[in-house]
Amino acid sequence: MTSLNADTQSELIAALDLGSNSFHLIIARLNAGKLEPLHKVKHRVRLRAGLNKANELSYEAMLRAASSLKEMGATIKTHQIKKCRVVATHTLREAVNRNAFLSLAEYSLGFPIEIISGSEEARLIYQGVVRSEEIKDSCLVVDIGGGSTEIVLGEGTDTQYRDSKNMGCISFTERYFSKGVNQKSFKRAEVSALQKLEQCSHHFRTSHPNKVFATSGTAKALFKAIGLISETTDRLELNTLLKLQHLLCQIDGVSKLSLVGIDEARAMVLPAGLAIMIALMKSLNLTALTFCSAALREGVLFEMEQQNKQGDTRLRTRQHLQRLYNVDRRQAQQIAETCELFWHQTSKSWSLTSTKLKTLLLEAAYLYEVGQQINVTDFQQHSAYILANSDLAGYNQDEQLLLSTIVIGARKRFRRRRLPDIRIISHKMLTRLIRLFRLAVILNNSRQPLVIDLLSLQVDGREMMLSIDKQFFLEQDVTMADLNKESSVMANLGYTLSCQIV
Incomplete structure (x- = not known):
């Protein structure tokens, strides 16, 4: 990545992705539509792990997140960045006490936080991938996160289908792999994922995208993991993933992931991510996937560039x-x-x-x-x-x-x-x-055409005083009746609306 310096600080923008497993900060410069990453920070916060069965986020998880955000906020301020967009995803969509968390989080970070829908998350992920890869033709992108999985099909930068499924490597680990990794747990996880994909699989039966990408942490780890059973690590194929599944079911199979540079925290949730990826390939009829390092945060940056266009x-x-x-x-x-x-x-x-x-x-x-x-x-x-x-x-x-x-x-x-x-x-x-x-x-x-120059509105606390030029009422008797009715509605609520013809 390019180093930061004083000459470029005024041009810098930042995006922060508050994911279910990790928080990702990227500081970059956009030149002629091309992204030039300058600085990246990743904190594994494990926010989803702090969500209980009642969808309440624990105080401990909030404190972990606040500590991370305080550090990231300091990084942003150090580089004097004024434009920073922060988006939160699945875990905060689910958390019933998210407002309490957001108050603490925004205070720690120093910037407002947006909670985006699953569909909007999918769209931004897609934009991050296709614009980073400069894709002009048909493309499919899948992103397995900690709490949700996003699937997007599009042509160039235009999305044709996008969806967010309530399944992720952390939530599936809790549900299907808490008692160990074996063929039975894999089967249960895969069937559950296939059920969730059942209603969208028909969108892909006749589609043959020219490019198919997997992105984010789970995909990155899977590309590393297949190095244990294959010399080809530049693409994911179903047969290779099935072999990896067999390996992970062996005694000490998961511990072998450390041999290809996968840390313990990621290794613990990778079997669930693998089960979801296998289900995706089967349900969407995919033969192979390529990895793309760009994801949600890059999509947010590109979107920031587009806002004034x-x-x-x-x-x-x-x-x-x-x-x-x-x-x-x-x-x-x-x-x-x-x-x-x-x-x-x-x-x-x-x-x-x-x-x-x-x-x-x-x-x-x-x-x-x-x-x-x-x-x-x-x-x-x-x-x-x-x-x-x-x-x-x-x-x-x-x-x-x-x-x-x-x-x-x-x-x-x-x-x-x-x-x-x-x-x-x-x-x-x-x-x-x-x-x-x-x-x-x-x-x-x-x-009817309205000449707004004939209207003047003044307010004082609960009072509204509308002045209307008499020309407005040449044929507006019904409008005057409507205004009188509105005045009564407001009066019942303790407000005042008065109208004056001048």
Whole structure:
């Protein structure tokens, strides 16, 4: 790797992957779309091992993680890196006390942490592989982690199928290999993995990707391990893996892994990883896999580079949903422009300073009507469900929940007491965004062209005062009735909405 120096510090970016087994930090420079790694740090934290049957993360595991993150945070600060994205995966998706952990973790690290969905994790892994390898044609990527396994099929940088299965080398070790490594435990683990793959295997029966990659720690260890039974270690083949399985079932078979440089901690979970890999090759009809060292963290770095470009991932996601659900784009644009106007007019009084929250408010406007194709009545509920539960590339779990919450609160009753806890926004700020959004929706209910220069919104605490140029109401009697109704809804919640014609 290239050494760090003062001349390049301003150009550096960092990505941190909080995996179920290990935490990986990469500091790099991106030049013309090419990744130049400068510094890497790996800590084996074993976060998944601290998760009990009730999916509660132990205090000891939290402390191990916090200690690791404090050290990594110091490394990032030493190199004066301002742009760092931190993503958390399977274990924190599962942990019921994740918010308590995240508060401690973010304090230790000094940067916010995003929990990403399994599908988003798969997409980022794929981007890391295909962009590092400069793949232009069809490609399949598999990644066996500590708690989940990601499978992605694509063409160039575009994914065609992506999935995350709830099986990993640590969780399968606990479930099937806790009492020893033998043919019976391998069989049980393999059958369980095949069951999980049953619903996706048909996607691969007719696909013949030109490149097939395995990535991350389990794959790296397997490529080392086959050196015990084969001279060819540049590809994984099913027959070779079956021979390795037979070797590991022998007395002291697992201990032999040390001969090829596999440490004890990795060796203990490798049989489970091997069982999953065998199941993958059988279920997906794979003949061989090649190793790629790039994975999730590299994908995160490439994504950071893309954020300010026209090909932004979120823009493509939004446009895809609008096409899929036949959204009226002109109407969506009008609601978004009204939201933006109200944001700027109230930003000082309501302390609306977050660019991220503003962006998400506008995204909610663009996607507000995706549920209309399902049912026009109470369509906002269908829209909210779609936004909360779809695989939205470019969004983390908190962001999807925020979009869903804004949209479901946009019309009819406003259930303030039922607002969910979302880490990236307070209840007070969330309520303010929903009130702005509801007002923007009402003013665009007529679906007529709207001259937003005729609108002025002022706020003071719980009070909203909307001034409207009289030209706006030449044919807007229904809109005035809607505003009066909204004023009553807000009054019942202890808020004030007044309208003035000027």
